[in-house]
Amino acid sequence: MKRPAKDTADSQRKITRRGLILGGAQAGFMTLLALRMRYMQVEQADQFRLLAEENRINIRLIPPARGRIFDRTGAIVAENAPSYRITMVREDAGDVEEVITRLSKLVELDPDLLKRARRELKELRGDTQVTVADRVSWDEISRVAVNAPALPGITPEVGLSRHYPGGGDYGHIVGYVGAVSDRDLENIDAPDALLLIPRFQIGKIGLEVKMEDTLRGTAGTKRVEVNAAGRVMRELDRKKGVAGQDIQITVDNELQAYVNDRLDGESAATVVIDCETGDLLACASSPNYDPNLFVRGISSADYKALLENKYRPLPNKAVQGVYPPGSTFKMVTALAALESGVAVPGDTVYCPGHLRVGGRRFHCWKRAGHGYVDLHRSLRESCDVYYYDMAQRAGIERISDMARRLGLGVVHDLPMTSVSQGLAPTNEWKLESKGSEWLRGDTVNVAIGQGYVLASPLQLAVMTARLATGKMIKPRLIKSINGVEEAIEPPEDLGLNENLLRLVRKAMYAVSNSNRGTAYRSRIVEDAFKMAGKTGTSQVRNITKAERARGVTRNRDLPWERRDHALYVNFAPFDKPKIAVCVVVEHGGGGSTAAAPIARDVTLQALYGGEPPLTAYPTADRARIKEQQERLRQIRPDRHKDKSDRA
Template sequence: MLEHQEDLNDLQRRFPILIVFVILTFLILVIRIGYLQLIKSSYFRELSESNRLRSLPIEPYRGLIFDRNGELLAHNVPGFHLSIILEDLKNKEATIKRVTELIGISEKDIKTRLSARKDTYPFAPVRIKENISRKEVAVIEANKLDIPGVVIEAVSRREYRHGNMASHLLGYVGEITQSQLDNFEDDSVYPGITAGQDGIEKTHDPILRGIAGYKQVEVDAYGHEMNIFGVKEPVRGNDIYLAIDASLQKIAEDALGNESGAVVAIDTRSGDILVMASHPVYDHNLLSKRLNAKEWEALVNDPSKPLNNRAIQGVYPPGSVFKIVTAAAAIEAGAPAPEDRIFCKGGLQYGRRFYRDWKAAGHGSVALHRAIVESCDVYFYNAGITLGVDRIADYAFRLGLGSQTGIDLPSEKAGLIPTTSWKLSARKVEWIAGETLSVAIGQGYVLTTPMQLAMLISSVANSGVRYQPNTVWAVKDRLNGEKYRFPPVEIGRVEIKEETFQILRNALRGVVNEQGGTAGRARSAIAEIGGKTGTAQVVALKPNIPKELLKEKRFKDHALFVAFAPVSEPRIAVAVIVEHGGKGSAA
């Protein structure tokens, strides 16, 4: 009780001190508010009225891109952009004219870029020229008092270390588009920030981009920065390690050379994309600098279509590669059985049309194994008649054709596997029996991408195990330095018996390694390879087309080749197409 009384007395002695402290704190706040409102009010009113207090974004450093072995593919280098802040312009027309005189960009280009700015982003710099030279920086700085509202932004510029290698896979970056801005609901992006526009740069932009910072600044009447009141530092983007092997990628691209086409290589044990080459390439270093309207139009209208990633967007008749599908359907149905022999004398009369074999003299008496090894068309014409188009289509769908593979790249095409119902719906006519013969050898309406064909041969090598195709091997967190590996993802198993896959693999081994095989040129002393050639017809044989004209490269057939190795324990699957390359063995 005595101790309680002493505590109470002590509290009563301290209570007046507490009251004095509260009163003093209150007085200090009142004085400060009075100072800001009465004495400094004109200063802050002036800042507000002249829009001199601003919150400016700080763009983060973009994450780096490596190959699976740590070879640097994409990094950042210092650069400068020339921009205009519309709200700071004193005389818009005079400023535009003066900038044109100083750095040579046309008035039309400047006005086009300024007109694209939305009013929802006040004081956002509108970029009018990317990656200006140091000489241009010096010229602008020397004349900055004459061009209020014109600012130079110090930025990090994307650079691709190996030139145009893997340009379609890596993609390119550029100033964020309005449609991209509209798709973000938070403040992680803003006008002028760099964003991925194609390839890995686009699909994995959230990983690479980082988090923007901000700074509170005071600017003068010309929009030039004077004082910094506060800074929130940006967070650098994370690094990406791609699944590709840069050395293999270079070999594939060198092999394609000046030819148009594509090469895809997959690790059969994981779905990792080891190679993705598409030719002709585009210059992603140039595209990341932003082209003017005339340059962009010329690129889009280029007849060689360099912007098209042929690995996933190019659709081609698979030719004799599709015989793998027809063979699988025939083995499973037992019609014809693998041991049944068909005599080939260079073609097959079916109805009123004669269907030619690629070998005019014919292949003689062949069963399934030699029909695949020698790529006998007549054998597969007969198989097609027995099976029917819908049964062939069923096995094509099982093996992943006719739909997107799900690869993490933009604008993948699904290709086309025709059925009787498809033709009735799409063409409004019934299926013609003779069309099945064309489908059986991968011609007619059948369309596939090189990526799909790589997945097809990988599934055969794997006894039907299908993995999600994966372009990213790992991501490195820049905050903690940890590297997170992307594990293989099994997406399903093809409903085909193991015995069927064994028959197919043995025949595909024969295509490369047996006498008379169509891919004997691919034989290797390093590893035993199994594969299948294909020739995709570009122009139908018509009597009114001059033979001399058909000799031109543009009329030559496309050459295809799919393969896996080693046959006994597959580790890699490859699909190659060379446009207008002639026979499939050329691939």
């Protein structure tokens, strides 16, 4: 049956409409595809070109040179020494173990370092350079370079590593650097990308860590082209980083070296401070340690030796160690009483060898007593009873206020780790820390620098500089940064009665220069450099009533760790103070016999700017001093050369 023409026309119209719709859809799709292709090929061409180049171009960080550290005269204290090492990039190496096997045939690989490198190659990003061999020789570097085609991902490099030419002389001041640890990263918010480079060195203690941001610098970058095997073909370009800033410290290299040598064999600390600027001219803790041992990881044997040394070489005794200041505290007690008006300079106190307070006897070091003593004689001969009396008049609050005014019981702002606050105790402090009220006996103990009061050698040196000048001298370690001198603020006046200070200074002069003074044997006979000082001996054990009855055991008859600490503070020259010195000898016995001779020698060395003439010493001492000088010359002969030879 023939289909009607009308139906045929309708069918054709439907087919034509569907075709148009389908064709339009196809055309639209092709248009979109063309536009997308144009977008990707033209507008995103640079991005995709970069993605393609990343298959053969690596961008690597270039660690900056760490800022150097110099002494006040320009002598190098910390520098950067060239160090050859071999690094590996995991994603360029392919079969890491195969490459390591080949490398081990050319270079002797340290097992511990290799173990660490394997761990880092697994854990860190694939494009991170990991050190697989460190401190390699030039010959080893050459062998690796020659065999580079067979060592994909391996790069021989010349880096910089920290070196301390003075060895232990500056270990406690400057500290040392070491590889960045996980603990370091945890303590830093948003760590610099540099710190993620394996074994990148940062400051760990001392000035190195306190001035880390100044010394570190800013990383540079380099683009290198690598082939399909991961071998570096060429360096495309390099952007230099910014080296860390150089720092000049106030310490005098020769004086610091002398002090370290003079303290050799002792567990001791010495601080020398400039009375005008507050510059630390020397700051030594003995025994010291060589910071170079720590730079690339100290061995277990070396570290164990340091830990087991009973003289404790690791802590910085000069700023971290705190000790009962003993009789070096007596100037504080005297000024607290005199300034407050509860005593006058002419007051005398009778010393029968003890003072009874609250049913307890507090003894003077001189069992028979000193008789009637005033301020001058009490300091000159270090009578304890006079200060027991002055302390009860003044009270602990006035004594502690005076101590802080003179620099004790406060943290001095220095870029060194573990700077101690010490302790200038008060009634409130005892209530909070001990849960009990302050007693009269506590005040009597503090009067002579015993009991709860504690001070560091740094604080005692600051105290002495303030007594010598009447100024608020503040210790300073940084002299300049990148050649720009750090500003020195003129010290404020202490606000103490100058007449009282003169009386204290005169009494301190008698300590060293009167034949009845406790430090007379350690005096300076050169008129231009005569010093004023104060001895101190602080007990580290209780002396029982029975022991006093039969006679107190001499220090030399006690085990070392039970002997008294020996202290001495001084300033010189007396008429125009230039330096203040503090010496603490742990378990040294008496301040006059153990600490004062060291302080006298250090003072002369500082004032003369080198080895002093024998005529500066008392005649009876000259033969011994001559032998001592010859011994010190043998320890470090270069330091004792004539300055014209070194110029």
